[in-house]
Amino acid sequence: MIHTSHLVKQFGSFKAVDEINLEIGRGEIFGFLGANGAGKTTTIRMLSGLLKPSSGEIRIDDLDIVRHSEQIKHKLGYMSQKFSLYPDLKAVENLQFYAGIYRVPFEPALKRLEPLLEQFGLSSILNTLTQDLPMGYKQRLSLVAALMHDPPLVFLDEPTSGVDPQARREFWQVINDLANLGKTIIVSTHFMDEAEYCHRVIIMQDGREVALGNPAELKTKHGSANMQELFLKVLGVSDAKL
Amino acid sequence: MNVLKIQELSVRYGPVEALSKVDLEVQPAMVYGIIGPDGAGKTTLLRSICTLLPYQEGSIEVLGYDAANRAKEIRARIGYMPQRFSLYQDLSVQQNLRFFARLFKVNHADMLKRREQLYKFSRLEPFAKRLAGNLSGGMKQKLALSCALIHTPGLIILDEPTFGVDPVSRVEFWQLLHQLKADGISIVVSTPYMDEASQCDQVVLLHKGRMIGQGSPAEIISGWKGKLYSLTSSDLRKLYEFLLSRANKEDLQLFGSEIHLFSEQELSSDKIASWQREFPALESCVEIKPGMEDVFLRMMQ
Numbered sequence: 067m068i069h070t071s072h073l074v075k076q077f078g079s080f081k082a083v084d085e086i087n088l089e090i091g092r093g094e095i096f097g098f099l100g101a102n103g104a105g106k107t108t109t110i111r112m113l114s115g116l117l118k119p120s121s122g123e124i125r126i127d128d129l130d131i132v133r134h135s136e137q138i139k140h141k142l143g144y145m146s147q148k149f150s151l152y153p154d155l156k157a158v159e160n161l162q163f164y165a166g167i168y169r170v171p172f173e174p175a176l177k178r179l180e181p182l183l184e185q186f187g188l189s190s191i192l193n194t195l196t197q198d199l200p201m202g203y204k205q206r207l208s209l210v211a212a213l214m215h216d217p218p219l220v221f222l223d224e225p226t227s228g229v230d231p232q233a234r235r236e237f238w239q240v241i242n243d244l245a246n247l248g249k250t251i252i253v254s255t256h257f258m259d260e261a262e263y264c265h266r267v268i269i270m271q272d273g274r275e276v277a278l279g280n281p282a283e284l285k286t287k288h289g290s291a292n293m294q295e296l297f298l299k300v301l302g303v304s305d306a307k308l
Numbered sequence: 309m310n311v312l313k314i315q316e317l318s319v320r321y322g323p324v325e326a327l328s329k330v331d332l333e334v335q336p337a338m339v340y341g342i343i344g345p346d347g348a349g350k351t352t353l354l355r356s357i358c359t360l361l362p363y364q365e366g367s368i369e370v371l372g373y374d375a376a377n378r379a380k381e382i383r384a385r386i387g388y389m390p391q392r393f394s395l396y397q398d399l400s401v402q403q404n405l406r407f408f409a410r411l412f413k414v415n416h417a418d419m420l421k422r423r424e425q426l427y428k429f430s431r432l433e434p435f436a437k438r439l440a441g442n443l444s445g446g447m448k449q450k451l452a453l454s455c456a457l458i459h460t461p462g463l464i465i466l467d468e469p470t471f472g473v474d475p476v477s478r479v480e481f482w483q484l485l486h487q488l489k490a491d492g493i494s495i496v497v498s499t500p501y502m503d504e505a506s507q508c509d510q511v512v513l514l515h516k517g518r519m520i521g522q523g524s525p526a527e528i529i530s531g532w533k534g535k536l537y538s539l540t541s542s543d544l545r546k547l548y549e550f551l552l553s554r555a556n557k558e559d560l561q562l563f564g565s566e567i568h569l570f571s572e573q574e575l576s577s578d579k580i581a582s583w584q585r586e587f588p589a590l591e592s593c594v595e596i597k598p599g600m601e602d603v604f605l606r607m608m609q
Contacts, residue, residue, distance in 0.1 A: 101474045101477075102444065200347070238562075263563055282566060294503050297475060301476065
């Protein structure tokens with residue numbers, strides 16, 4: 067689904083992303099981990115076509131991202147907990163807005179997503195103003211908005227930071243279902259509990275890959291009890307008490 | 309003497325009971341964690357301790373003062389770091405510290421001495437002239453903590469201080485808390501992160517305003533009587549579906565490279581063997597030590 071080779075992004079003399087090579091398959095849940103400034107956001111912005119690579123190649127579904135950006139745009143859904151919903155619109159109006167942005171007819175899209183709305187407990191709050199919804203609901207609503215055009219590739223930016231463990235587990239249950247339907251899920255997070263749900267993760271530092279693999283393998287390889295420990299270990303953070 | 313003693317505290321907002329019969333005691337030089345999901349009552353509890361909220365029942369004693377009628381004394385002796393970043397973004401690091409010192413009536417000579425200590429502690433000195441609004445997330449939190457410490461309080465109250473802070477800065481922040489504890493300061497801290505809960509000396513688990521558990525993290529984990537298993541397979545998704553027909557959905561959690569299964573009782577080796585016969589791709593099923601999150605989720609149910 068995603069292929070990158072020798073991906074580089076340079077801002078002036080600063081290399082934000084340095085030689086990243088990835089093969090991400092259909093139905094895979096793939097996580098980008100790193101501290102602030104590690105290059106994960108820059109990489110994801112390139113993968114989603116918002117930033118042009120300085121050099122290297124990105125292909126999405128065998129299409130070159132620079133030459134076929136319009137076509138690729140329709141294959142992508144993007145959810146960020148932070149900015150993506152208008153607080154002064156009703157929940158349903160936010161969905162309508164996203165259908166408009168992605169140029170898909172609203173009614174059929176809503177119909178298709180009905181089971182998901184039901185599963186998320188959103189059906190009964192569609193007429194509530196978004197700003198009046200609790201955090202957990204907003205986050206689930208953002209995901210539904212990102213799925214209005216039924217994209218095969220979905221980007222999640224820290225999807226469950228700040229929600230409680232129960233809500234987080236329920237949310238990931240749905241993500242797993244989406245992956246099982248063949249959607250590719252890209253997660254960017256610095257919240258290590260989210261990393262456990264990924265099939266594979268890449269840990270980045272100073273724009274480079276410092277670890278890549280499935281969570282269990284990586285933990286065994288580095289002798290770490292959990293992702294947090296692993297993360298700090300591969301980044302070389304000493305005296306880690308967490 | 310207790311630094312903080314709360315007995316049968318109940319707080320209501322109109323008809324909504326935000327906290328119901330909460331008891332807790334914090335001893336000197338202790339890190340006490342308030343753990344719970346959104347809406348559990350964590351912030352309400354912290355605000356009550358800071359004398360910022362009236363409560364209907366029970367008692368709160370902070371550093372020997374009754375919160376019901378000695379708010380002034382209490383406020384002068386505690387430090388509070390609210391959830392939202394509450395410093396002045398258009399003041400520099402140095403100016404924010406001075407502002408808080410004045411607010412707490414710290415005289416100038418003491419302020420200078422204290423500021424030196426806090427600069428060393430937080431390593432913010434090189435950024436003294438930088439506007440607070442231009443600091444990174446981790447540095448903002450260190451500045452907020454320093455401001456809460458400028459009047460040398462005996463107890464500090466921190467409301468989700470590392471929310472949204474990156475993992476490396478989170479570790480640094482907790483190292484600072486451990487240092488404060490070593491200096492004899494008591495810390496009451498709320499957090500949604502279970503790895504942070506594990507670093508507290510004592511925790512209380514709140515759910516819908518009620519206490520559902522209390523003790524040291526080790527006590528809470530060992531006090532939980534259920535069993536947790538990790539199952540692996542080359543086809544996790546199929547294994548998950550297989551298990552769905554043999555266990556409750558709420559007892560199963562699908563992760564990226566394993567499935568967790570809760571069980572009230574120990575799984576017999578016969579049972580595991582029979583699963584292996586029915587589902588040959590089941591590679592392993594081993595009991596694992598539950599973490600805080602696992603135990604907390606079970607206690608909530």
